[in-house]
Amino acid sequence: MRDASPAKAYALHVGVIALLFALNFVLPDYHQGLFARIMALAVFAMGYNLLFGYVGLLSLGHAMFFSAGLYGAGLTVHHLGWGVPEAFIAGVTCGALLALVIGLLALRTSGVAFMIVTMMFAQVFYLLILYFAAWTGGDQGLVVQQASRTLNLGGASLDLTDPTVRYMSALALFAVVLLITLTVVRSRFGRVLVAIRENEERTKMLGYDTVANKLAAVVASGAICAASGAAYALLFGYVGSSFAGVQYSILPLLWVLLGGAATTLGPLVGTLFMYYVTDITSGFTSAYLLIVGVALILLVLFFPKGILGSIRERWLGWLP
Amino acid sequence: MHFGPHLLLAALEGLVTSAVLALTALGLSLVFGVMRVVNVAHGEFFMLGAVLAWAISTAISGHPAVGFVAALVVAPLLVGLVALVAERLVLRRLNYNPEGTIVATIGMLYIIQQLALTFYGPEARPVEPPFNYRILLPWFGYSGYKLSVVAASAILLVITWLVLTRTRIGLIMRATQYDRETAQAFGVPVERVYAGVFAVGAMLAAIAAVLIVPISQAHYLMGQDPLLLSFIVVIIGGLGSLRGTVVAAILIGLSDGIISMFFSPTLAKIIATLVVAMVLVFRPQGLFGTTPR
Numbered sequence: 001m002r003d004a005s006p007a008k009a010y011a012l013h014v015g016v017i018a019l020l021f022a023l024n025f026v027l028p029d030y031h032q033g034l035f036a037r038i039m040a041l042a043v044f045a046m047g048y049n050l051l052f053g054y055v056g057l058l059s060l061g062h063a064m065f066f067s068a069g070l071y072g073a074g075l076t077v078h079h080l081g082w083g084v085p086e087a088f089i090a091g092v093t094c095g096a097l098l099a100l101v102i103g104l105l106a107l108r109t110s111g112v113a114f115m116i117v118t119m120m121f122a123q124v125f126y127l128l129i130l131y132f133a134a135w136t137g138g139d140q141g142l143v144v145q146q147a148s149r150t151l152n153l154g155g156a157s158l159d160l161t162d163p164t165v166r167y168m169s170a171l172a173l174f175a176v177v178l179l180i181t182l183t184v185v186r187s188r189f190g191r192v193l194v195a196i197r198e199n200e201e202r203t204k205m206l207g208y209d210t211v212a213n214k215l216a217a218v219v220a221s222g223a224i225c226a227a228s229g230a231a232y233a234l235l236f237g238y239v240g241s242s243f244a245g246v247q248y249s250i251l252p253l254l255w256v257l258l259g260g261a262a263t264t265l266g267p268l269v270g271t272l273f274m275y276y277v278t279d280i281t282s283g284f285t286s287a288y289l290l291i292v293g294v295a296l297i298l299l300v301l302f303f304p305k306g307i308l309g310s311i312r313e314r315w316l317g318w319l320p
Numbered sequence: 321m322h323f324g325p326h327l328l329l330a331a332l333e334g335l336v337t338s339a340v341l342a343l344t345a346l347g348l349s350l351v352f353g354v355m356r357v358v359n360v361a362h363g364e365f366f367m368l369g370a371v372l373a374w375a376i377s378t379a380i381s382g383h384p385a386v387g388f389v390a391a392l393v394v395a396p397l398l399v400g401l402v403a404l405v406a407e408r409l410v411l412r413r414l415n416y417n418p419e420g421t422i423v424a425t426i427g428m429l430y431i432i433q434q435l436a437l438t439f440y441g442p443e444a445r446p447v448e449p450p451f452n453y454r455i456l457l458p459w460f461g462y463s464g465y466k467l468s469v470v471a472a473s474a475i476l477l478v479i480t481w482l483v484l485t486r487t488r489i490g491l492i493m494r495a496t497q498y499d500r501e502t503a504q505a506f507g508v509p510v511e512r513v514y515a516g517v518f519a520v521g522a523m524l525a526a527i528a529a530v531l532i533v534p535i536s537q538a539h540y541l542m543g544q545d546p547l548l549l550s551f552i553v554v555i556i557g558g559l560g561s562l563r564g565t566v567v568a569a570i571l572i573g574l575s576d577g578i579i580s581m582f583f584s585p586t587l588a589k590i591i592a593t594l595v596v597a598m599v600l601v602f603r604p605q606g607l608f609g610t611t612p613r
Contacts, residue, residue, distance in 0.1 A: 058419050058422070060422075105597075105598075105601050106601065108601050108602070109600060109601060109604055111418060112356075112358050112418055112422075113600055113604050115358070115422060116358070116551060116555065116600060117597050117600050117601060120551075120593050120594075120596060120597040120600070121597055123548065123593050124590055124593050124594050124597065127586055127589055127590045127593070128590060130586055131584070131586045131587060131590060250426055253423065253426075257423065287434050287438060288434075289430040289431075289433060289434040289437075290430065290431055290434035290435070290438075292427075292430050293426075293427040293428065293429065293430030293431035293434065294427065294431060295427070296423055296424065296426055296427030296430070297410055297424050297427035297428070297431075299423075300414060300420045300423045300424050300427075301410065301413055301414065301424070304420070
């Protein structure tokens, strides 16, 4: 049914990427920086969406995958003096391995138990970061030195602290992950994941190995979130334990719910919207958490499908 | 101090933690058992109880005991009222859907926390204990108030157990827990039972907080540790099992008191959390619970 318009879907996504590319030259400095941050974090939301939106597994512990990438990249640069590409790969690998282990354990449970187990593992991860403060910097975190955040590509060296380079790097990661997500959810694997969400027993009966498919989804989701974390450490130069706290497990859930679960562009829309709502309201009030709380409740009460989910339902049935 | 008295002190401190934890966890366990709702805002009801206790006891002049007793009566009632409103406005509209309610209670957590920060402020404030009596042991003196907290908690637990097993209200609650639809068919007002259980659960947390606030101060972030510990207790004890909850609370409270006196508190938390996660993975019904239907 939705396959009738693959060209339309790809055109839309390429259009969004092109628009973000063009925005680099239009946006004022402050908003350029904000957009770079939003794109890096939208990758986190996309990783979360893969598991929550498509497989229907609600995790309350994705901060651990994000911070696995953050620390995997940040610590190798800080302590071992690794270059940017190696550190990025190290971050993603850490996230994928952690996701494999957590997936093997947590997928033995389901429903409410899955949420609590993921939350507890994330809490352990957070406490471990505090416990090994000698290496991780604990509460204070670490600042990744500006000198080590330079990417050497065949002679040319790119300074990741430069606003335009930073924006383009964030966009590149965002674009790659967006296209990967789009391809994955349209693939056979993606269909099996949706089938598991709709009815796991029936999918099993049809001969699919649901546990293996779910595990693959957890690892993919963990790796994407870790990529976001690694990019965040390298682009913005700060690695801190607050990124591993419960709040950073809740935020991707909020962004995905807001943008629309199980829509490929929803995570971007949700992150963008939430960032600007907080940015604008911070002029009037410091009650940032109040806004997050009210947004969560209003969303589950009145817009459980989110912005793009509602648009898809009303007008654009082909939206992936 | 020698090792023996040191251990006794650690055990006494652990017992006080256990007493407060048992009440808090019982509230969480009731809500989950009867309504199948994971109330992430439970710790904030605890915090709200403590903050209100401070407000009430400072508003009333005279002997500290008067203010404390007033707080012990009024604060839980106010918290119960807040919970009742939240249940009516939010949880009922979600039809108690497990995932929807988890997200909604996370929202409540942030709202209550932020409101407490805005109106109460970031300071930690003490409440005066109703009496200052030190029990002199051969090795050290110990606060009589702390021991009375243990006694009060034990009395409340027994009352709850009696209500659940010996009264008509308890019967209705257990019927709703056992099978919501059949209970409704037999004329049980399920929605009113849910509203009542949610309010009572929050009130138990608030009572625990009022009892503990003369020992540890009232602070707007104080709800986080009780929430995590209550989760741990409820999981180890088996969801919805009163006996299991009490046994697990004593176990966790004592081991927390003893481990954190001899080792780093962070390490104690890491081990406890990891153990609980593993229990949930490999024995989801808890150590004392029965296999869910």
